Amino acid sequence: MTQINPKKRESIKNTITNIFNNTILKKYTASFKNPDYVNFEKLAKEISKNNDFQMDQISSMFLYLDATAYYNKFIKPTQEPTTDLEKLDAEEKNNFIDFICEFYLRYPFNYTIKIPLNHLELPSYSDGKTINISYTKLATATRGFGSLGVSNIAKTNVVIPAIGYYSVYEKEYFIKETTLSLNVLIYALRENEIIKRNRNKSIQNAMHWSPVFEKRHQIIDHTAIIVNDYYPAEEDEYSFPIPYAKFLSELEMCDDMANQTFQEKALETIKETSMLLDNESVEAKNIVSAIDWCVQSEINLDITMGFIQTCMGLEALLGDNSNEAGLTLTLTDRCAYLIGKGMAERSEIKKDFKAIYQLRSKLVHGRVNKISPKDRVLCGKATKYLKRAIQKELTHLFE
Secondary structure, three states: OOOOOHHHHHHHHHHHHHHHOOEEEEOOEEEEOOOOHHHHHHHHHHHHOOOOOOOOHHHHHHHHHHHHHHHHHHHOOOOOOEEEHHHOOHHHHHHHHHHHHHHHHOOOEEEEEEEEOOOOOOOOEOOOOOOEEEEEEEEEEEOHHHOOOEEEEEEEEEEEEEEEOOOOOOHHHHHHHHHHHHHHHHHHHHHOOOEEEOOOOOOOOEEEEEOOOOEEEEOOOOEEEEEEOOOOOOEEEEEOOHHHHHHHHOEEEOOOOOOHHHHHHHHHHHHHHHHHHHOOOHHHHHHHHHHHHHHHHHHOOOHHHHHHHHHHHHHHHHOOOOOOOOHHHHHHHHHHHHHOOOHHHHHHHHHHHHHHHHHHHHHHOOOOOOOOHHHHHHHHHHHHHHHHHHHHHHHHHOO
16 A cells, blocks of 8 residues: 555545545446536645646546546446446445545556567567567568568567556657657667668558558558556557657568677667666766657658757757857857867868758748758758767767
């Protein structure tokens, strides 16, 4: 049981009791006899006291609904199609309310999130705090009646812990930290030529129509499996948005894991990524943020927004929160001296940066809303400088 001040526990339990007596349960779904915003707001305020994870009224209501559903599914399933919870006998009611109270007091929850990437044959890794990989070879199959060689049928899961509260109300917000860690892993594997992105890859399960090619693009539905560590009997699923699912689907291996040297290189890349994600220093966090922006900019189907995200990556890596007024000059000098190999190249970088940030300024201040064809070259330069700067900072971090 969660250790908490007895008076606070009693106050929370009394508030839950008021809600409980107003609840009708139809199978696993709770509804209310009368609207009850006040008690949910009261619960949210109680749970938020001295808690880094704040709760609002809507989250408080969803948490109550989740708790009642879980109890009715896995703790004491009922055979009744409809139940007025107020009419339960005293002992059963007390047990039910105690469970809901404990559910609230567990907030925020610890989760284990599994992201299946079965098309990638990555080595298992289990020593990280922030990211791990499980790989299980299920079978070996021949391709093209053996003429195209063999391929492994396997189960690959990227496993990432999370903390918070997963609900349909804020699922995109909840999954953000998970996708950040996954983006950093994918970036490292691509930069070290373990995996690559094949934009022309033939993918199955149609979801998206392209009038340009007059055919259906086939996109695999990539789904994260989310398990609450405190209440593991039920799994939730989160389907990644189509652009992100498309990006994941286009990833493929650069070589076969049967190549021992390649396997060792892949495992070393995963270890270094884990070390980076586990590193709590400001420098490491800046690098992680920059990598995430870099990956997001590539996934974004809007070139203009992608360019702005690239600039945000540069600012995350090279910016200074105490010097907003001289942002362009700060970024220009830092990038030029970080990656420039001589006076001539540094001068060229400074010239490009001035043009890049003039365009950024026009976009973010609304003077233009689209990158012109002649400015498209600046997108490529911004990405190139960002990746070079990331590599330099990673080298310094691990020295």
